Amino acid sequence: MSADRRPGGPPTGGGRPRPGGGRPGGPRGDRPAGPRGQRSGGPRGDRPAGPRGDRPPGPRRPSAVDDRAGVARRAAHQVVLRVLRDGAFADRALHGAAEGLPPRERAQAKRLAFGAIQRRLTLDHVLGRHVDRQLDLEVRAALHIGLYELLFSDGTPSRAAVAAAVELAKPNQGFRLVNAVLRRVIDEDATTEGRPRLPADDTPEGAAIRHSHPLWLVRRWWEWLGPNQTRALLAAGNRPVELVLRVNALKAPLDDPEIPGEPFDDELPEARRITGGLDVLGHPGWRAGRFVAMSRGSMHASRAVDPQPGERVLDLCAAPGGKTTHLAALMGGEGSILALERHRGRARALARTCERVGATNVEVRGEDALEAQLDAGSFDRVLLDAPCSGLGTLASHPDLRWRIKEPDLAEVARLQARLLEVARRAVRPGGRIVYSVCTLNPGEERLGTADGATIRRLWPHKDRTEGFYVATLDLP
Numbered sequence: 001m002s003a004d005r006r007p008g009g010p011p012t013g014g015g016r017p018r019p020g021g022g023r024p025g026g027p028r029g030d031r032p033a034g035p036r037g038q039r040s041g042g043p044r045g046d047r048p049a050g051p052r053g054d055r056p057p058g059p060r061r062p063s064a065v066d067d068r069a070g071v072a073r074r075a076a077h078q079v080v081l082r083v084l085r086d087g088a089f090a091d092r093a094l095h096g097a098a099e100g101l102p103p104r105e106r107a108q109a110k111r112l113a114f115g116a117i118q119r120r121l122t123l124d125h126v127l128g129r130h131v132d133r134q135l136d137l138e139v140r141a142a143l144h145i146g147l148y149e150l151l152f153s154d155g156t157p158s159r160a161a162v163a164a165a166v167e168l169a170k171p172n173q174g175f176r177l178v179n180a181v182l183r184r185v186i187d188e189d190a191t192t193e194g195r196p197r198l199p200a201d202d203t204p205e206g207a208a209i210r211h212s213h214p215l216w217l218v219r220r221w222w223e224w225l226g227p228n229q230t231r232a233l234l235a236a237g238n239r240p241v242e243l244v245l246r247v248n249a250l251k252a253p254l255d256d257p258e259i260p261g262e263p264f265d266d267e268l269p270e271a272r273r274i275t276g277g278l279d280v281l282g283h284p285g286w287r288a289g290r291f292v293a294m295s296r297g298s299m300h301a302s303r304a305v306d307p308q309p310g311e312r313v314l315d316l317c318a319a320p321g322g323k324t325t326h327l328a329a330l331m332g333g334e335g336s337i338l339a340l341e342r343h344r345g346r347a348r349a350l351a352r353t354c355e356r357v358g359a360t361n362v363e364v365r366g367e368d369a370l371e372a373q374l375d376a377g378s379f380d381r382v383l384l385d386a387p388c389s390g391l392g393t394l395a396s397h398p399d400l401r402w403r404i405k406e407p408d409l410a411e412v413a414r415l416q417a418r419l420l421e422v423a424r425r426a427v428r429p430g431g432r433i434v435y436s437v438c439t440l441n442p443g444e445e446r447l448g449t450a451d452g453a454t455i456r457r458l459w460p461h462k463d464r465t466e467g468f469y470v471a472t473l474d475l476p
């Protein structure tokens with residue numbers, strides 16, 4: 001197998017995949033508003049709010065009743081193509097492509113699209129054994145989906161997966177190549193006991209291909225955590241993430257029987273785990289603000305602030321506001337929260353969220369925290385949920401691993417250091433600062449034990465939630 005990596009770099013107009021081409025990653029600091037599709041974006045921080053205006057027409061839906069690809073695969077193909085071709089954010093592309101699909105088809109589209117995007121490096125590695133010419137992107141996207149189904153998705157008969165991928169590639173004449181390649185893969189696997197021939201993960205190079213993560217990142221984790229932890233972390237990056245709701249105590253009792261899911265975490269009585277899927281945004285309880293979707297990692301960060309009713313709290317990097325509104329609920333709506341958000345559109349969306357969930361003690365300001373006029377020493381507690389590389393959220397953001405580039409890490413670390421200075425100035429003597437990042441990168445860890453802080457790390461492979469670093473510092 002060839003092992004060449006082609007990160008986010010689609011060939012255009014036919015051609016062997018080539019590197020480059022993805023949307024440049026800047027410091028990440030944002031989650032798109034909305035649940036668990038929520039946490040996307042290139043390095044977190046720089047995405048506009050709301051669905052993109054440049055949404056392409058939805059997936060091609062042939063009029064033929066007997067469409068062997070099916071609407072879910074067509075939507076998935078559209079998503080994969082948009083990520084390859086335009087550097088689109090996968091969750092937003094899905095939002096457009098799967099619009100109007102019934103929940104089951106939507107879930108299937110998401111599973112296929114996100115799986116094919118996450119596994120891109122592995123899939124291109126397998127493809128490299130059978131294709132030695134440039135591919136049009138719609139053909140490459142069809143191959144990715146077909147291969148993903150063959151190699152990683154149980155339940156679809158091989159012949160059906162091949163036939164569907166061939167349909168996806170049409171009318172491009174490359175559909176014949178799709179057929180030939182996928183059949184060769186099936187024949188090859190027949191000689192390897194039904195398993196794709198992939199490199200062992202006993203070196204960073206092999207692990208990068210086998211677990212489909214960029215080599216620079218695997219090398220970093222390998223050096224930091226050692227081979228075993230790294231392999232476990234990489235595997236977790238390809239597993240579906242748990243869907244967790246936070247019951248909003250401002251609007252509903254914790255045992256509200258109309259809120260779906262089961263309590264499951266003694267440390268987080270407000271958390272409910274959903275099994276079997278849920279259309280969160282379509283649920284009347286979500287519209288009424290009785291619950292929000294939020295990862296447990298994120299809940300731990302806001303809980304570390306431990307805000308008390310009546311206190312004055314500063315949330316320096318607030319949108320989309322999972323933590324802001326959690327803080328408001330923990331305060332029982334009493335006291336005040338000043339929520340700053342540099343991105344104006346996201347600040348407006350946060351203000352709407354506060355209204356929906358009844359967080360009336362939050363003042364949202366669309367301001368850059370580095371320039372905001374804040375009275376020194378005037379806040380009891382400050383949360384700095386900083387823009388970060390988001391490497392703890394790779395499972396929920398399939399395109400992020402290809403989007404983020406190693407030089408982004410230093411850039412975002414500099415911003416974090418500057419924001420922390422703002423937090424230090426704003427907090428009163430005897431107050432508390434919580435610094436959190438949803439990443440797994442020592443270079444973005446601030447306020448260590450040497451500063452007197454208490455550290456909590458959450459790991460996708462151990463804690464089954466997003467990776468987080470949460471540092472809590474009580475000032476003298």
Ligand SMILES: C[S@@+](CC[C@H](N)C(=O)[O-])C[C@H]1O[C@@H](n2cnc3c(N)ncnc32)[C@H](O)[C@@H]1O
Nearest residue numbers: 029030317318319320321322323342368369385
């Ligand atoms: C990690 S996200 C925050 C997530 C949020 N705390 C939550 O729980 O939903 C970081 C946010 O900080 C914002 N941001 C980045 N730099 C900023 C700055 N200098 N001042 C204010 N906000 C900033 C980004 O736009 C992004 O929305």
